Amino acid sequence: MTTVAQHKIVLDVEHIRKDFPILSRKVNGKHLVYFDNAATSQKPQPVIDATNKYYSFENANIHRGVHTLSQEATSAYEVVREKVRAFINADKSYEIIFTKGTTDSINLVASTFGRTHVGEGDEVLISAMEHHSNIVPWQMLCEEKKAKLKVIPINENGELLMDEYKKLLSSKTKIVAVAHISNSLGTINPVKEIIALAHEKNIPVLIDGAQAIHHEKVDVQYLNCDFYVFSAHKMYGPTGVGVLYGKEELLNAMPPYQGGGDMIKTVTFEKTTYNELPHKFEAGTPNIAGGIAFGAAIDYINSLGVENISAYEHELTSYALQQLNNVPGIKFIGKAKERASVISFLLDNIHPYDAGVILDKMGIAVRTGHHCTQPLMDRFRIPGTVRASFSFYNTKEEVDTLVKGLHKVIDMFK
Amino acid sequence: MSIKEIEETIVEEFGYYDDWMGKYEFIIELGKSLPLIAEKYKTEENIIKGCQSRVWLHAEAEGDKIVFTADSDAIITKGLISLLIRVLSHQTPDEIINADLRFIDRIGLKEHLSPTRSNGLVSMIKQMKLYALALKTKML
Structure with missing residues (x-):
């Protein structure tokens, strides 16, 4: 700072x-x-204009049509994925999964990575300052799998007790999920250190970046986090759009989240094969207008x-x-x-x-x-x-x- | 007095204040001045949880009338509760069940009864009517 x-x-x-x-x-x-602003940010004119322009002149469904409008909408939407990649310095644009928001991103990881990696007697480690959206999905997972939710305590100033954190990391810990910045206290957590300590024991880390992404320069490769999640609406973009960044290797190993259109390669009544990243996790028609307006929000932040x-x-x-x-x-x-x-x-x-x-x-x-x-x-x-x-x-x-x-x-x- | 008559009196009282500050100062006074519930009824069981403030509500029958006592940890909520109790307490179950409580809108405070406020008031009114319904069945 x-x-x-x-x-x-x-x-x-x-x-x-x-x-x-x-x-x-x-x-x-x-x-x-x-x-x-910690609940949601206001929207600048370019974001409002992008939404308006999309519905007025560009509206078409993406990823399927051969007609010009669909091609244009697809590339406008996919350009945003690249903008997000650059914004957080991810290695590859297909490591950017579009979701409905931070909550949706966390639920996606809990339901896919969580379901396949967390079993009976295992532990999920969160912190005492988490938002309900970074508590409840893990709690639901732990209930289902008979696993335990463990909590890193904090001091009176609202800072994580790092010594306690180190003690809580064990061979039972299957994932650590911690906020980058606390929405209630404003505490900036030492996420780089949190990630490094977990990685010493080969434990992956999810960072809830909802309160950080628009206030701090976030570099996911520098942090070396396994997952980083955030919402567009807190960064001057529209509601209903969010991001799950995940390392390619982890995302590839995870089963799909929801089934539907766009996430498939082939479908027969006997067997479906799934699409590649990022589409594997993006079933159904997404919030296209929201995605495009999100791009305008990133441009706006970058301009400042x-x-x-x-x-x-x-x-x-x-x-x-x-x-x-x-x-x-x-x-x-x-x-x-x-x-x-x-x-x-x-x-x-x-x-x-x-x-x-x-x-x-x-x-x-x-x-x-x-x-x-x-x-x-x-x-x-x-x-x-x-x-x-x-x-x-x-x-x-x-x-x-x-x-x-x-x-x-x-x-x-x- | 009937519910309608009490409502009219309250509307008249609020008529003396023409700005929000006077109204709220009045509500705050109401909230401060009244012990609204016996301590023994401030139990977990009697609590109505709102996201913003908590409300305790207790009901009992007195002859053919119902007596409500209630409290809240927020003073503005408590002030509004005291108005609701003034209107609904010591009334018969049928009158309580059928009360439309339009006075809240008329004194310019309906925003507090919006379900999105989550101050426990909406749930409290619902609970008061449910108590009335339950006690009515008992009285029959």
């Missing part, structure tokens, strides 16, 4: 904000302050530069932490040294829901509740938090508005 902090910030945020039509709307009569985004968000987060620190009675949940642009907190004994309702009335969109991480909230013995998460289109003035809003909340509930 230090290198990021030293990076010269070159984003023209005032100009960038004009690319996002929603940022100029009013909510409850107030200018929208959108601080729920991930390093620039990261540096700007880092500075904004530091500013927010400083300003919020002066709010009376604030208690931060998650104080990791390495952290991303997510801040979770509580105000004295004011319930997060109460705070959220009043902030909404002032046009400020934050997230309240358990953020789909109930076990993590139980760990901190709290019902939930108020979470503000920032993006490159947010400003220091908006942070000031939030601080003012919180003072108002305190006033109303004291």
